[in-house]
Amino acid sequence: MMRGADQLHSVVLAVTFLLLASIAAAFDPSPLQDFCVSIDDPKLGVFVNGKFCKDPMQANADDFTFRGLNMPGNTSNPVGSNVTLVNVDRLKGLNTLGISLARIDYAPYGGLNPPHTHPRATEILVVVKGTLHVGFVTSNPPKLFTKTLHVGDVFVFPIGLIHFQLNVANTNAIAFAGLSSQNPGTITIANAVFGSDPAINPDVLTKAFQVDKNLVDYLQKQLWPQN
Template sequence: MNSKIVLVMSWLVVVALGIGGAAASDPLQDFCVADLTGSAKVNGFACIDPKQAQANHFSFSGLHVVKSTNNAVGSTVSPVFVGQLPGLNTLGISMARIDFAPKGVVPPHTHPCASEIITVLEGTLYVGFITSNPENRLISKTLQKGDVFVFPEGLVHFVQNVGSGSAVSISALSNQNPGVILVANSVFGSTPSIANDLLAKAFQVDKTVIDQLQAKF
């Protein structure tokens, strides 16, 4: 067979596989309202009977409510994930409101399943993320009301209120259940605890410092 024909046929196969792969990821129904009480879970929630879907499965109220920030970090996250809004199931989106006390922070953390875009509604926020090894480069910016910033999926990032008053932000995330790994909580507050001699070596500090940190988490 002519080599040019073989090349064209190979290219068409690759294109067809790509199209088939894309089609396979498309929704096969209008929606899949999460059955939050069901025991069946395969990388997400099973669906309720579509005929049982109601408007309340697709709506959520309360993001206008100012939440208390009287806690150790001075911030409170109000999520609207699939657990709060079952209609998000399989749609690949979610959001959250974050209230900040003066100097309040959202500590360094990652979302293993989602990118995040944050919009400042009130106040002044300092935000940033760290690129992966080996660069470990900090990319950061101070945001004012109306400003937007993106945190790439899986990268460690943080938010701090650097204004003189309270602050509020809204985040949109590219997953119905983005997950969150708080770095300090995970490292120093795991159950069971990570051996203090291992952490002491990893962080290049004395074991007594690790003991003090683990006691806080």
């Protein structure tokens, strides 16, 4: 017969296995929007974490088609770049598939896709025209990973980390990016910090950035472009 210690050991292993199996089988869905506040009465709201689904028998090829990524984006803005995002809002067939796509156009030398994050997606970028200086910063303690990319080069920006791309050539540049969410979201750092509505208390920013309050006031009065 199995001794008491061995029996206890076997029970612990069995319970541990069952707990791990239940954790693996039951998990929350990934967030597809910034937040989803719960309600007790479903009659009070229709928002869901994602989109409602069309009857599959009513779907057609147009639901899975997007046209226009051959068209260059307008880069005549203060940052000199334009992002054409194809997410679930623009391509209905992406719903529940966990993927989206973007074309990024950069003005000659200095065109910038400014530091930003995608809270719900990893991004993989491929350069199809021009030369880009790209990079991302890790969580604290911050470390910068950076590279100069040429046509055909690929770079990955891990989910949620601040990253950027800068055109360092005297010609237009184009890149395409795949993102691991149907709705990756974008938080442009400068816009979020200095252009939020309502504005963040200047005392917070003055102390956080260790700068003069007049500079914070100046930055908060700028019109921050939504790229």
